[in-house]
Amino acid sequence: MIEYVNYVSLLIIPLFILFTILYGSARKVRVYDSFVAGAKEGPKIVLSIFPYLLAIFVAIKGFQGSGAFDYLKSWFYQLFAGLGIPIEVISMAIMKPLSGSASTALFTDIVKSAGPDSMAAIMTAIIMGSAETTFYVLAVYLGAVNIRNSRYLVPVCLIADLIGIVVAVIVARAFF
Numbered sequence: 001m002i003e004y005v006n007y008v009s010l011l012i013i014p015l016f017i018l019f020t021i022l023y024g025s026a027r028k029v030r031v032y033d034s035f036v037a038g039a040k041e042g043p044k045i046v047l048s049i050f051p052y053l054l055a056i057f058v059a060i061k062g063f064q065g066s067g068a069f070d071y072l073k074s075w076f077y078q079l080f081a082g083l084g085i086p087i088e089v090i091s092m093a094i095m096k097p098l099s100g101s102a103s104t105a106l107f108t109d110i111v112k113s114a115g116p117d118s119m120a121a122i123m124t125a126i127i128m129g130s131a132e133t134t135f136y137v138l139a140v141y142l143g144a145v146n147i148r149n150s151r152y153l154v155p156v157c158l159i160a161d162l163i164g165i166v167v168a169v170i171v172a173r174a175f176f
Helices: 001-025 031-065 068-083 087-095 100-114 119-130 134-146 152-175
Strands: none
Touching: 001 031, 001 087, 031 068, 031 134, 068 087, 087 100, 087 119, 100 119, 119 152
């Protein structure tokens, strides 16, 4: 059964590409020309969102390098110490909305240091799947469409991340 799933998973992307070409051809769309036109727009989009990506990257590195991350992590740990939440989970809860690559590296370190079956690893694994890299995504998407006033978007996204993190802790406690 696993071999069948592996075989099918290898075919999904080529079959999707083939389906797209056949569907476009059936609809009388010039598929290759449409692909080239989209590829021409790619570098323009990359150049338009690059300043936003650079700004978020510098902000995250500054946040980590200044010691603010460690201070915030210890403050939250003291606040939630009575709930039995491991310090690693607090670290992930702070880092996940900021950076996907940093949270992936942090998750790898947690699995190596605490072990893959530890409560910290289980909770952080669930957080990895239930929270978003909010500031990165907002920088890319809002920068791509040139939106300057995000109004309620950041607070709503952070509340959604917080709900995902709380649910991750509750699920880990309930099932593991």
